[in-house]
Amino acid sequence: MSTIQKINRRDFVKLFGLTSTGIIIGCNISSDRKEFIPTSDENSFSPNLFIQIHKNGNITLMASRSEMGQGIRTSLASAIADEMEADWKYIAVKQAIGHEKYGNQNTDGSRSVRTILEPMRKMGATAKMMLIAAAAQKWNIAASDCKADNHFIINQKTSEKIFFGDLIDVASKMPIPNENMVVLKKVKDFKYIGKTLKSVDLKDFTHGTAKYGMDIRIPNMKFAAIARCPVTFGTVKSFNSSDAEKISGVEKVIRLDRMIPPVGQFFGALGGIAIIANNSWAAFQGKLSLEIEWDYGENHSFDSEKFSEILTQRVHETGKLVPGSRGNVAKAFTDAKQTIEATYQVPFLVHTPMEVPNATAWFQGNKVEVWAPVQDPQTARAEIAHFFEIPIENITVNVTFLGGGFGRKSKSDFVVEAVALSKKIDAPVQVVWTREDDVKHSFYHATSVQYLKGSIDKNGLVTGWLQRVALPSIVSSFKPLSDYASGFELNQGFTNNPYDIQNFRLENVKAEAHLRIGWMRSVVHIHSGFANNSFVDELAFEAKKNPLDFQLALIGKNRIIEGKSDYPFNSKRMKKVLENTAKISDFNRKRPENHGIGIAIHYSFYSYVATAVEVSVINGNIQIKEVWTTIDCGLVLNKDNVINQLEGAAIFGISLALFGKITVKEGAVEQHNFFDYQMTRMKDTPKITVDIIEAMNQPATGVGEPGVPVMAPAICNAIFNATGKRIRTLPLFEVDFEI
Amino acid sequence: MKTNLSINGKRYQIDAPEEMPLLWLIRDVVGMTGTKFGCGVGQCGACSILVDGTLIKSCSMPFSFGIGKEITTIEGTTANLQILRESWQECNVPQCGYCQSGQLIAATFLLENNANPTDEDIDNAMSGNICRCGTYTRIRKAIHMAAAIKNQG
Numbered sequence: 001m002s003t004i005q006k007i008n009r010r011d012f013v014k015l016f017g018l019t020s021t022g023i024i025i026g027c028n029i030s031s032d033r034k035e036f037i038p039t040s041d042e043n044s045f046s047p048n049l050f051i052q053i054h055k056n057g058n059i060t061l062m063a064s065r066s067e068m069g070q071g072i073r074t075s076l077a078s079a080i081a082d083e084m085e086a087d088w089k090y091i092a093v094k095q096a097i098g099h100e101k102y103g104n105q106n107t108d109g110s111r112s113v114r115t116i117l118e119p120m121r122k123m124g125a126t127a128k129m130m131l132i133a134a135a136a137q138k139w140n141i142a143a144s145d146c147k148a149d150n151h152f153i154i155n156q157k158t159s160e161k162i163f164f165g166d167l168i169d170v171a172s173k174m175p176i177p178n179e180n181m182v183v184l185k186k187v188k189d190f191k192y193i194g195k196t197l198k199s200v201d202l203k204d205f206t207h208g209t210a211k212y213g214m215d216i217r218i219p220n221m222k223f224a225a226i227a228r229c230p231v232t233f234g235t236v237k238s239f240n241s242s243d244a245e246k247i248s249g250v251e252k253v254i255r256l257d258r259m260i261p262p263v264g265q266f267f268g269a270l271g272g273i274a275i276i277a278n279n280s281w282a283a284f285q286g287k288l289s290l291e292i293e294w295d296y297g298e299n300h301s302f303d304s305e306k307f308s309e310i311l312t313q314r315v316h317e318t319g320k321l322v323p324g325s326r327g328n329v330a331k332a333f334t335d336a337k338q339t340i341e342a343t344y345q346v347p348f349l350v351h352t353p354m355e356v357p358n359a360t361a362w363f364q365g366n367k368v369e370v371w372a373p374v375q376d377p378q379t380a381r382a383e384i385a386h387f388f389e390i391p392i393e394n395i396t397v398n399v400t401f402l403g404g405g406f407g408r409k410s411k412s413d414f415v416v417e418a419v420a421l422s423k424k425i426d427a428p429v430q431v432v433w434t435r436e437d438d439v440k441h442s443f444y445h446a447t448s449v450q451y452l453k454g455s456i457d458k459n460g461l462v463t464g465w466l467q468r469v470a471l472p473s474i475v476s477s478f479k480p481l482s483d484y485a486s487g488f489e490l491n492q493g494f495t496n497n498p499y500d501i502q503n504f505r506l507e508n509v510k511a512e513a514h515l516r517i518g519w520m521r522s523v524v525h526i527h528s529g530f531a532n533n534s535f536v537d538e539l540a541f542e543a544k545k546n547p548l549d550f551q552l553a554l555i556g557k558n559r560i561i562e563g564k565s566d567y568p569f570n571s572k573r574m575k576k577v578l579e580n581t582a583k584i585s586d587f588n589r590k591r592p593e594n595h596g597i598g599i600a601i602h603y604s605f606y607s608y609v610a611t612a613v614e615v616s617v618i619n620g621n622i623q624i625k626e627v628w629t630t631i632d633c634g635l636v637l638n639k640d641n642v643i644n645q646l647e648g649a650a651i652f653g654i655s656l657a658l659f660g661k662i663t664v665k666e667g668a669v670e671q672h673n674f675f676d677y678q679m680t681r682m683k684d685t686p687k688i689t690v691d692i693i694e695a696m697n698q699p700a701t702g703v704g705e706p707g708v709p710v711m712a713p714a715i716c717n718a719i720f721n722a723t724g725k726r727i728r729t730l731p732l733f734e735v736d737f738e739i
Numbered sequence: 740m741k742t743n744l745s746i747n748g749k750r751y752q753i754d755a756p757e758e759m760p761l762l763w764l765i766r767d768v769v770g771m772t773g774t775k776f777g778c779g780v781g782q783c784g785a786c787s788i789l790v791d792g793t794l795i796k797s798c799s800m801p802f803s804f805g806i807g808k809e810i811t812t813i814e815g816t817t818a819n820l821q822i823l824r825e826s827w828q829e830c831n832v833p834q835c836g837y838c839q840s841g842q843l844i845a846a847t848f849l850l851e852n853n854a855n856p857t858d859e860d861i862d863n864a865m866s867g868n869i870c871r872c873g874t875y876t877r878i879r880k881a882i883h884m885a886a887a888i889k890n891q892g
Contacts, residue, residue: 069835069872198831205836206824208773208813212837215772223767248756279755281763284779354777354785354837354871403775403837404871435778640831644877648834651873674782674869682865685875 045168047127047176049101050120051080057151057165059084060092064102065112066375067095067201068353068405069648070704071641072112074200076120078192078638083124083185084131085148086164088192093200098377098397107375108410108519110605110702113637117700118184125182134170135162187635187696194696196640201401213373213400214432216360221428224421225283226256228272228441231296231667232515233258239273243289249282250275253290254424259387259416264478266383267516269416270441276425280432287434296667302514304664308345308449311470311511315343315451319468319507320484324495327503332464336455339464340542344452344531345729346712348662349445351520352677355403356438361418362428367394372415373402380412384419406652407519411443439677440669443518444662446471446511448527452535455503460543462554464503469494471527476513484508485524493528493709496563498574498603499536500556515664521652522708525604529709530716530730533600537717538726547717548582548599555601567606567701573693574603577630578610580691585612585628591722594618595625598717600710605702607633608693611650611710613686615718620737624654624686624715629707631690634698646690646707653711655680658732678733744805746771747815753802761805762786762797765812773813773840777869784868787841787848788812794848796867811847813840819850819889826884834872842868846882855886 046052052060061080063073073093081091096102103116128148135153136143145156152161187194204210229235241253258271275286333339359372368390374380377397385392402409418431433441448471455464473489475482485508494506522529540550552575561569578601581587591597594616601610609632614625627650636642659678663670671677716727727735741752746769755768765774765788774797777785781799788797789811790804811817823846833839842865849856849864856864861879870878 067835069833071834196831198828199833201836202828202831202833205833205839206827206843208771208840210836211772212775214766214776217770217772279759279763279767280776281759281767352871354775354783354835354869356776401837402835404835406871432776435780644831644834644874647876648873651875652871655873673780674778675780679783679869679871680873680875681867681869682875682879683862685873685879688876 045172047130048123050123051127053127053164053168055165055168057090057163058092059086059090060094062096062102063093064096064105064116066105066107066377066399066402066405068107068375068402068409070645071199071638072107074197075113075637075641076116077200078197079117079120080124082190082192083121084128085150085191087151088197090151091200095399098374098381098399100378105376105378106410107405108407110705113700114606114702117637121184122179122182125184126177129177129182130171130174131164131167133174134167137170138162194636194639197638198640210401212355212403213358213360213371214355214430216371216400216430218360218362218428221360221430222251222276222278222425223280223283224274224276224429224431225280225287225434226272226274226417226431227287227290227292228270228437229294229296230440231294232299233270234294234296234299235271236273237293237295239293240291241273244275244286247282247285247289249277249279250286251278252276252425253286254421256417256420259420261383266379266386267411267413267477269413269420274421276421276429283432284434299514300667302664302667304348304447308447311449311509312343314509315449315468315470319509322490322495322506322508325505329464329466329503329505332503333453333455336463337458338542339453339455340538341451341453342535342538342728344450344534346448346527346530347660347730348447348515348664349520349656349660350439350442350662350677351406351408352438352679353402353404353406353408356433356435357408357414358430358432359415359418360428360430361415361422363388363419363422366390368419369396369398370415370419371398371400373400373409374412374415375402375405375410376412380415383412383416387416388419388423406521407523408442411518435673439671439673443477443516445520445526446474446517450527450531452531454535454539456539456543460545462501462539465499465501466505467494467531468507468509469527470509470511471524472511472513472517474517474519477516477518483510483512485511489524492524493532493602493604496569496603497528497532498569498571498601499554500559500571501554514667522604522705525602525705525709526656526712529600529602530712533602533710533713534716534728537598537713537720546588548587551578551599551601565606567699569603573608573632573695574601576693577601577608577632580630580693581610581612581628584630584689584691587612594722596718596720596722598714598719598721600714600717602706602709604706604709607631607701607703607706609706609710611714613711613714613718615715615722617719617722617737622658622719622732622737624684626686627688629688629690630693631706632693632695633701633703633706634695635700636692636694636696637700639692642692642703643690645703647688649705649707650688650711651680651685653708654684654715657712657715657730658684661731661734742806744810745808746810747812755802757801757803759802760798761788761795761800761802761810764802765797771812771814775837775840777838783838784845785838785841787844787868789844789848792851794845813843817847819885820847822885822888823847823850823881826881826888829884830877830881832874832877832881834874838868838870842870842878846878846885849882850885850889854890856882
């Protein structure tokens with residue numbers, strides 16, 4: 001049709017910071033959205049990969065990041081629509097397949113908005129410029145005499161207007177503007193950015209019509225469940241499936257070998273015995289009926305309680321000095337009026353997204369199609385290409401809605417399993433994990449033990465801070481024998497804590513991995529946030545200072561610390577969120593008897609968070625009464641979504657503080673399901689107030705994760721305030737308050 | 740042998756083992772996927788449905804239990820469910836959305852039996868449903884809103 005087809009999309013998208021090439025295709029996961037029309041259709045205009053304007057004015061916007069509850073489909077769409085001056089009622093969102101043409105699609109690290117907001121705004125601004133150019137040509141006036149407003153281009157001389165949909169023919173013949181011609185809107189002119197927009201998927205979410213991975217149905221597909229070795233990386237010695245095969249609906253029993261990824265890449269799959277059935281339940285029943293003799297392998301001796309004891313011993317000896325340490329801690333301790341020591345422990349944790357890991361795959365000759373709830377579809381695609389030796393262009397990964405992700409669905413082991421089984425049975429198959437599979441075979445959030453020693457001078461000021469950290473590294477999942485926390489892990493709240501302390505020493509302590517270690521919402525910040533804030537509260541108590549004043553003093557004078565990133569740490573912003581939380585919680589107010597208040601701050605994913613929690617401890621029962629949180633996340637994209645994320649993060653943090661504990665005996669995880677790995681429920685839910693410090697001229701920073709790390713320490717500090725009992729080991733359900 | 744089952748006012752001829760849980764019958768045999776699997780042991784409420792108006796965790800109830808009864812799933816509708824959907828949207832409740840089918844069905848059961856629930860009533864009625872995203876405060880608000888709309892109208 002138009003000149004648009006002749007334009008080299010690769011150059012265009014490269015220009016905008018998203019390496020890319022190709023045509024527009026996508027996966028439809030909502031019930032009533034129109035199928036995406038390819039660019040050769042005369043009835044629509046696609047100025048770029050992310051936007052398609054239809055003749056009737058409807059606009060389809062492509063979401064390149066996975067939706068797992070963080071509201072990204074709405075947020076990214078609102079940024080494009082704002083720059084386009086589109087009317088929100090015409091907007092529909094389509095989910096992109098996994099493909100490098102969309103740029104990096106890995107949805108983790110609270111970075112989608114941070115890294116692709118500007119490119120998305122440019123996509124919208126470009127489309128607007130082309131629509132303006134088209135209208136200017138029609139009216140034969142200068143583009144500068146036209147403006148876009150609410151789905152129309154206005155002739156500013158005559159006040160005539162043309163609807164977006166009526167401009168697509170001409171617009172599609174307009175040249176794509178150079179990036180340096182693209183002018184983004186000013187903050188004061190934002191129409192959607194910084195305001196409140198409801199999720200574009202509300203209708204589907206409330207009618208049961210949103211398609212998650214488990215909801216994919218393909219004619220003649222099979223369902224599969226896999227029995228995996230209770231001990232990480234154990235293998236099948238022998239098995240007897242005669243009982244399983246008698247179960248109605250069970251069709252086949254297949255041995256699946258472990259798929260080991262090359263060092264430094266991917267995740268592979270554990271292997272085991274797979275039951276193929278015509279429904280999920282029969283597959284589950286078949287799995288339970290298998291008799292399997294395992295070779296447990298070298299992780300069989302692993303015992304998490306003993307491991308904690310070993311780590312506790314190790315953190316009481318000198319570890320490896322971490323770069324970034326400063327001053328002379330030993331001297332500070334010698335000179336100090338008082339020194340304080342404490343040891344903190346966090347157990348292994350697991351994500352338990354409400355939708356268990358699952359994937360549907362169809363292996364057809366040298367072609368593979370997958371439908372799966374994945375946070376990182378490009379890695380899933382690369383893994384399939386590697387393990388099954390299929391050209392990557394023959395692999396389609398359709399991204400469904402994710403029923404929660406929290407980091408679990410960044411790992412595509414469940415996708416690899418589905419592809420392997422589809423290949424073996426030559427039919428489409430959906431692999432469904434049971435909740436027990438999810439609890440027992442995850443990529444776990446690491447346990448940690450930390451030793452802290454601090455010194456206080458006669459004025460109650462902190463003069464020295466020594467911190468030793470032992471935690472199994474995520475790197476161990478990619479590179480065996482990685483026995484120390486890596487630099488990127490220590491950079492999550494350890495090397496970059498917000499405190500202005502002259503003598504600071506950080507030591508890294510050995511901790512081997514005997515489980516698959518992964519990342520879970522907020523990752524290592526959970527450890528640093530807990531220990532740092534708990535220890536500051538302990539120091540404040542010993543120095544006989546108000547914990548709020550003590551935190552503020554410790555953050556210190558106004559200063560900006562340039563890191564390696566584009567987001568320097570600004571102590572003023574940290575203090576501002578803390579002061580705001582103190583204000584909204586009326587922190588210094590005397591609480592009722594048996595009640596206490598605690599406060600915590602944390603800087604993570606480049607956002608500043610301060611949280612206060614009020615608890616009551618009555619007859620040994622802890623109740624979380626109220627939570628007050630303030631965040632500064634720079635430019636706010638969707639205000640209500642930020643509030644929703646912070647409310648959710650508070651609940652996530654309460655869950656891990658109260659209940660989170662995975663234990664391992666003889667190499668096997670002991671927990672099973674929600675009855676022994678408990679979650680916060682409605683009855684445990686406090687009142688939650690979220691305040692946003694608007695910093696609309698600052699870059700947008702993380703929102704999904706930063707609200708989690710403050711929760712456990714704020715709760716524990718509140719418990720100390722209420723009872724005088726200091727909690728240094730999580731979770732709280734194991735603590736006996738009656739002694 | 741085929742058995743009749745009535746879901747959302749529509750009759751289905753089913754051929755499945757009687758001990759198969761209603762959840763899997765609805766999802767994998769009938770093919771309606773709005774009712775969700777979360778735990779399989781009646782702990783999380785993602786699979787909540789109404790059977791003759793009673794709240795049931797369908798993962799833990801055999802197919803035979805539903806025979807001769809009227810089943811309502813999230814794809815169905817009742818006056819209360821409709822009001823709740825609207826207040827859910829008004830309060831922008833869902834994050835990932837996965838558990839919300841079960842939350843809405845549990846809330847429907849609450850409103851059918853209690854026109855004006857207190858916070859404590861909501862705590863008691865809704866604590867069988869887990870939301871890992873943590874949308875509880877909004878669910879609470881949306882239930883109050885739905886009750887208020889219902890009591891006005």
